[in-house]
Amino acid sequence: MWSWVSHDTVATADKAEWFNDMISRTVAPHRMALLDPATFHARTGVLELGRVSVAYHDFGAQESWRTAQHIRRSDPGHYFLGLVTGGGMRVQQGRNHAGLGPGDGVLFDTSHPYSAGTTSPEGSRVLLMSIPRTAVSLPAGRLDALLAGGFPARYGIGAILGNFLGSLRHHAADCSPREVEALERSAVVLASALLAQQLDIGDALPVETKEEVALRQIHAFIENHLDDPDLTPQTIAARHHMSLSGLYGLFRTQEEGVAARIRRRRLERCRAELVSARGPRPIHAIAARWGFTSNTAFSRTFKAAYGMSPRAYRQQARQTAAPHGGQPGPGATCPYGQGLREIPPDTPH
Secondary structure (H helix, E strand, O other): OOEEEEHHHOOHHHHHHHHHHHHHHHOOOOEEEEOOOOOOOEEEEEEEEOOEEEEEEEEOOEEEEEOHHHHHHOOOOEEEEEEEEEEOEEEEEOOEEEEEOOOEEEEEEOOOOEEEEEOOOOOEEEEEEEEEHHHOOOOHHHHHHHOOOOEEOOOHHHHHHHHHHHHHHHHHHHOOHHHHHHHHHHHHHHHHHHHHHHHOOHHHOOHHHHHHHHHHHHHHHHHHOOOOOOOOHHHHHHHOOOOHHHHHHHHHHOOOOHHHHHHHHHHHHHHHHHOOOOOOOOHHHHHHHOOOOOHHHHHHHHHHHHOOOHHHHHHHHHHHHHHHOOOOOOOOOOOOOOOOOOOOOOOOO
16 A cells, blocks of 8 residues: 655645655655755655565655765665656766656665755656665676666666556555565566666576566557557567467466457457547447457457447446446456556556
8 A cells, every 4th residue: 555745734944854754764864955945845655565665756856865874874775776757866876877857767775875866946756666685686796887877768678667666556555465466576577677678687587587577568569559450469479579389488377368368458448438438439439449350249259258248338337327427437456466467558747
């Protein structure tokens, strides 16, 4: 469950002390200065995933320092992987320093002194992931060279990790304890893969990690091409430079095969549009929009999945929604039951 705090109830004179205390508890002890306490704003949410934590920070202009004295007082021994989603910031650690904007990533280590600050008047928005050093299966010496270096994270594995972390803001509360364990594992896997990519040492990753990252990439590809009627296991395998048997092998631990996943996600998109409040759209147009080339086949597949025809489903949904003035929902469920079941496209901003 997310825990949220905000500056809304904090007096101007107390903002610096309040924000410094909050960051010291959620990251590590710091010294901090606000550039303009009167206009400073901050909102932070923290989600605990076992050994890993994920935080969303939206804060105004400030400077912060973690010194050797702070480290002697308290050192959690964690890496922090940050993904900037808005504004700008800078980070300096050791000999490295980086200026960061939206879509950039950065790694820093609580066991060494560092400084950070905002570089834009509006402050910065950051997704911050805390990972124990012992949980990252990459050479520590190599990772030290990456600290505060900065790197692009707006595409590829970086974008997949960003979507994953961002979607936790909306969906993690629906997950069971067992599903939370899967989320922790997936978070570490994706973070490790992103760091290995930056160091060009992907071969150092365990086989299981490589397979899980490949699944994430394929799931993201499927989400982005559901409207393509030519999306098939064959085209997916070709686009990812693997054999068809290799693709099927990746799905061997999943509850559904690749073709079944494509069909389910298309049906879920169609179902959402059938009850959309944005206005009626012909059923055949909805089916075609999400890759179904035959209206008859779509109706048959939809009925097999949901127990009624698309037309009957739309009518029932409207009747159910009418007294309440809203649209019905299929029920809140965690989309990460197996750790790799879903990659929602939304990211906090």
